Amino acid sequence: DAGVIQSPRHEVTEMGQEVTLRCKPISGHDYLFWYRQTMMRGLELLIYFNNNVPIDDSGMPEDRFSAKMPNASFSTLKIQPSEPRDSAVYFCASSSHRTGDYEQYFGPGTRLTVT
Amino acid sequence: GEDVEQSLFLSVREGDSSVINCTYTDSSSTYLYWYKQEPGAGLQLLTYIFSNMDMKQDQRLTVLLNKKDKHLSLRIADTQTGDSAIYFCAESYAGNNRKLIWGLGTSLAVNP
Numbered sequence: 001d002a003g004v005i006q007s008p009r010h011e012v013t014e015m016g017q018e019v020t021l022r023c024k025p026i027s028g029h030d031y032l033f034w035y036r037q038t039m040m041r042g043l044e045l046l047i048y049f050n051n052n053v054p055i056d057d058s059g060m061p062e063d064r065f066s067a068k069m070p071n072a073s074f075s076t077l078k079i080q081p082s083e084p085r086d087s088a089v090y091f092c093a094s095s096s097h098r099t100g101d102y103e104q105y106f107g108p109g110t111r112l113t114v115t
Numbered sequence: 116g117e118d119v120e121q122s123l124f125l126s127v128r129e130g131d132s133s134v135i136n137c138t139y140t141d142s143s144s145t146y147l148y149w150y151k152q153e154p155g156a157g158l159q160l161l162t163y164i165f166s167n168m169d170m171k172q173d174q175r176l177t178v179l180l181n182k183k184d185k186h187l188s189l190r191i192a193d194t195q196t197g198d199s200a201i202y203f204c205a206e207s208y209a210g211n212n213r214k215l216i217w218g219l220g221t222s223l224a225v226n227p
Binding site for chain 1: 146155156157158159160163203207212213214215217218219220
């Protein structure tokens with residue numbers, strides 16, 4: 001398997017623009033997580049899905065952030081409008097309930113810079 | 116609230132043992148994890164321990180769990196330059212093994 005795939009790997013945008021981050025989980029995994037990593041706050045869970053349904057979005061910072069999972073093989077995290085404080089590395093991770101373990105498999109991340 | 120704390124930096128000589136420490140607050144956590152993050156990459160699970168265990172050994176890695184003190188440690192024997200990375204401690208939320216609480220990570224520098 002190719003692992004968790006994220007795109008783009010790097011994104012530079014201007015304040016106020018819409019940003020869409022994409023994630024393809026590992027085939028067969030039924031959990032998908034979106035994280036944000038910054039030096040100051042470390043790794044923060046934004047939202048996670050089970051079988052394409054959002055289970056916990058309590059970590060989503062504000063209404064500018066939205067996440068969708070239209071099918072088992074694709075998820076997006078959208079920021080509209082973006083702000084400089086959104087600059088961070090955004091990770092997607094997936095895991096499988098069926099294997100009985102709870103390991104989360106991380107993608108390589110998207111480094112977002114908002115100027 | 117729940118919290119996981121780690122020291123931010125550790126520097127060791129190649130060949131020495133490294134010990135990375137972590138304290139957590141949720142005594143009802145079922146699993147405790149160590150993840151590794153290499154530069155420019157995502158996190159990768161190194162090892163985990165069930166809360167009813169005291170110790171787990173896996174090749175060069177030894178995990179010790181002190182539930183009374185809510186202290187978790189990761190020992191890397193014969194540390195190599197390839198072990199230079201950030202190491203994250205994480206605990207599962209009580210009643211939800213899917214949701215993890217993460218420490219800020221310990222940056223391990225291995226000097227030749």
